[in-house]
Amino acid sequence: MAAAYFSHVPREAALTPDPGWRAVSREAGEAALTPDPGRPAVSREAGDGGGVEGRSGGLPVAVVEAYAELARRVLAGPARLGRTRLVAVDGPSGAGKSRFAARLADALAVRSGGRPPVVHTDDLLDGWDDQVTFWPRLDEWVLAPLREGKPGAYRRYSWVRQRFLSRPVPVPVAPVLVLEGVSAARAVVRPELTLAVFVTAPASLRLARAVARDGPEILPELRRWHAGERAHFAADDTASRADLLVDGAPTLPHDTDRYYVRIR
Structure with a gap:
């Protein structure tokens, strides 16, 4: 089995709330549309994604926001x-990146008339x-081709089969390209990004998702993969430099097709 399978994760698992986090729903003034207005909730720690803390140094606050509003902001960006x-x-891996990317692409398709x-x-x-x-x-x-305004292609x-396919x-060339995966927001590409998103979830949950999906035989490679991720994110400071930090395992009630939970 392989890392490629990590991108297709199941819907959010039920998590035990952790009182070390507090969560709120905000109105649309901060790009947040609230399915359950004013209802406070508690979300558990989001995992080892790279130093998650509030802007003031206190507890992070979870905010329900709409993919539609994020799509608007992306299209308005440079x-x-x-x-x-x-x-x-x-x-x-296993944090929920591909789901977030797909939902954002859906929202962008509605606003721009074509799916990126x-x-x-x-x-x-x-x-x-x-x-x-x-x-x-x-x-x-x-x-490189897109930098020059030309279409690209990859294999x-x-x-x-353990090889690159020939097709x-x-x-x-499109108004938006969504790049999803481990190290997608690395330092070398940051000057060219309109938006950098970091999706995080508890390591134990991410491991359980992968094992449930691919079987315990994946564990040796998976543990090595997780160690490599930690080393890369620590050296790259990815989470701290992202524009948006997203909870990939939220407990805050919301419509997961239309909304996501921001934790910074």
Whole structure:
């Protein structure tokens, strides 16, 4: 099995509230639409995603926000990758990155009239050992052409066949490109990002999701993968530099198709 399978996670598991977190729902003034106005809730710790704390140094506050409003903000933002607004959805495996990316792409499709391309970094990895070293491939095949206003294309890696497939996957020049996966918001690409998102969840939950989905035989590679993620995020300071920190395992009641829970 392979890291590519981590991108398809089940719906949020029920978690035991942790009184170390407080959560609120805010009105639309801060880009938040509230399914349950004014109702306080408690969310558990979001995990080892890289130093999560409130802006004032206190407890983080969870806020329910609408994908539709985030899509509006993205489209109103500057294009820094040629004519394209690049959105990076980063975070550890099993945190809920691909779901967030898909929901945001859906919201962007409604606002712009066309669904933006979504590129998953797992599709560009040359196996387990290429966890963060795949970037030159992504840059050559996708990012460099878009910088010049030209369409890109990449070859998807097959984790079953353990090789890159011959058929190219086109990446058109579009108003927005969503890049999803571990290290998608790394330092080298930050100057070209319109939005950097970091999705986090407790390590124990992320591990349980992967084992439930792929079986216990994945554990040796998975533990090595998690160690690599921790080392990369610590060195890159990814979470602290993200524009948006998202709880990938929220307990705050909300419509998960239309809303997400921001924790910074």
